[in-house]
Amino acid sequence: MAVVDTEFLEDPISEAGKGYWAGVGSRLMRDPVTMVCFAILLLLILAAILAPYLGLSDPYTGSMIKRLAPIGTEGHILGTDEQGRDMLARLIYGGRLTLFIGLTPVVFAFFIGGTLGIIAGYAGGWLNTVIMRTVDVFFAFPSVLLAIAISGALGAGVFNSLVSLTIVFIPPITRVAEAVTSGVRGLDYIDAARASGASTLTVIRVHVIGNVLSPIFVYATSLTSVCMILAAGLSFLGIGVRPPEPEWGLMLNTLRSAIYVNPWLAALPGLMIFITSLCLNMLSDGVRSAMNVRD
């Protein structure tokens, strides 16, 4: 016979919540700034993906007659670059590479760094020391220098840029992952899970990952804007994307001389980098606030 507790009358919390992610979603949607940034980014990404279908001019062919045409020129609404190529096309096609090289390393670093950090945080002891001190060695270098050093050693090119940037961003993510995991590791519910006889892998899978993922994720999103700028920077320095590929950083480099002729043209790729990285930043802030609030 079940001992249904009749002592237990009125329950002050009357209905169950909708769940954590639903709450995050609804909070995000109520934040106008974040939604605007999200819309802009979505637009940029869509434009980048759908570039071939947008009826743009060819970003590779240019005509020296039409070089450095100002903004608003007929047929070239954003002008042309120093080789006469349509700026609008260059910018939109350029977004593909910039966004790709800007976001992908963070994604890889998230998985690699996250795994390393969770292992280090959960295991503690010598394993933690080995992982974290190795990571510290890389962390000691300023990210720009490290990126330049690794890229310089590997050589220019998209693939090498990806490798270099991934390596740059693994240490900070590992650090955050380790810190958060260590914090969770000491909580009672982890003890309870271990005491039930669950294997280490099960405890990590069921109890640790769900609770550490969001802080690591939010931190990673805040790194995307930096990564984008570094990617553009590498190309600007000539050790990233090689010409004639359109890419915002590279375009900044090649349009340098245009500053004296047509400064607005030269500013355009920089503006794109600025807008994108600002939106990424604000989006990550918004996601962090939405994920932080507990009902």
Added chain:
Amino acid sequence: MSETKFLNEPLDDKGGPAQPLLIVRNLKKFFPVRGGILGGKKAMVQAVDGISFKVKKGETLGIVGESGCGKSTTARLLIGLIEKDKGEIIFDGQDLGGALPLRELRRGVQMVFQDSYASLNPRLTIEASIAFGARVQGLSDPVGRARKLMERVGLAPDRFAQRYPHEVSGGQRQRINIARALAMSPRLVVLDEAVSALDKSVEAQVLNLLADLRREFGLTYIFISHDLNVVRYISDRILVMYLGEVVEIAPVDDIWNFQAHPYTRSLFSAMPSMDPDNRTKEPPLAGDPPNPINPPSGCRFHTRCRFAETVCSAKAPTLRSLSGGSEHLAACHLHDLGSGHSKAGKELAP
């Protein structure tokens, strides 16, 4: 009751009714205090320094003590969360590490933690939290088991199963903690300050529940608390710890009438009076509980004891029966006729 049988599938009683469910012998656990550049050992915290006791089947053993006494470390040693440095833990006649694998100990012994925001995984539903242990141990129908246990502890499954920990109150969280521990059908439940964080009226509800469950599921409890009143109410025997050692064990009524060890006496006198006409006049003990890193020599209590003499700082007393085969044990030179203490065996002034 088939439902109880479904919910209660403990391990077999291997030792029989006379075998104590738990025997602890000379259990020790040290923690290094690290310092310096490379994190070398600076000192040792002797958290648990050679404790021994028995727990009979079906009884409730209460463990009391103040901060630094080692009761929480003891709890975690008993459920296998931390590894012992020395000593034996014998569960139903089988030695942990010998005939008894850790996994089986975890099936037989479970813990109810103090209510805190950290006692439940905030990302799991109540139902999932309770079912997790049953699933891990390979018991049948973990979800059904979880729902039935929720009902048993007074939380309607339809209303609570899909909730998250931050959507329930403190008393409800403790009921969930209890259900989680019982989901694995343990035989011994260690309750570490399980009602300390609750309001008094909620505490009463939970204590009633614990008493019912003990009867229904045939459980044995080890109840750890700093609150003597609660321990007195729920326990059959009380064990008093000080700085990692056992200073006194006795059946509840015996120890309530007569506290043999001076520390126990101070602990009892420290309870606030409930009678406005008879308030406490003097604090029974001065100073703070000492640091477990460098415990005093000999009897660890001698630095604060009214009856301390030279023999107390020289030689550590052993836990021995007060007289003949009495169940009342104390570790104090005052009760050891051969100790050399001038007042040994004499009546003590209050």
Added chain:
Amino acid sequence: MTENLVDIQKLCVRFDGARKVHAINDLTLTLKQGETMALLGESGSGKSVTLKTLLRLLPPKRSAIEGDIVVNGVDVLTLSGKKLQAYRGEEVSMVFQEPGLALDPVYTVGDQIAESVMRHKGVRKEEALSTALDMLRRVRIPSPERRLRNYPHELSGGMLQRVMIALALACRPKLLLADEPTTALDATVQIQILLLLRDLQKEFGMGVIFVTHDIGVAVEISERIAVMYAGQIVEEGTTREVIKNPRHPYTRGLLAANLHDTERGTRLNAIPGTPPSLESRPDACSFAPRCQLAEPQCLASLPPTHRLSERRRVACIHADAPAFSG
């Protein structure tokens, strides 16, 4: 010197935010000079909010306060700026539950006490430090000269609480508020602090309002008890009156649930249910849903306040019935 040290009339405190909480509902309370009163209640009863309101520590944007609070002749709710700063610490001060959190970790204990004295009394540092030393002696800290130069992390919980008390009393306030200062301490340390507070109250003569959920602590520290439930005072009287002859069903329930005198193994008389959520202002007896003696009238309107004598009151319709058994 006005006769009443503290005079709270019809205080209502409401918190706005994601959810509205009517934390205090029509609370009236008086305390005479030099009296010690315990505010007894469980979580959610509003006892801590009452203390915070007395010190004006509530977040101004989120809280709405109505009613009157007069402390030693000063209208507390209209204070602002320098007058408010002078009020806090000099007229009224507070001791908190977690002493470690209330002290600044980067300053020595002596400096912190001295700073308060310098700020309020306008004296120079040497004099302030000697006042600090004197206070540390009075709270019976061993080796007070050394302790002056200690940082908070070097002191144990019990000693930190003594330092907090020294800090609170350094400027000789007329009223000391204590928010569960002994809850986090070990039993043997708790009784030391309670007796210390009792002795200091005799020595300094200030009024004390001591918030606690522990009946034993209330008995040890106070001469008067006010029992709070759902933001209201349901019973008030001298400690002896309330403990020996509780009239309100909630007070009786609390005392019955107390384990001190309960027979081992008997079932506890737990008060069923849980406190109300206070999302709306109570318009009936807040305790009625859990009360054994509830009648239809209890759920229909606010309970009357019966004054059994000049300073003894009970908010219950059954209060004036002859002492009922059970």
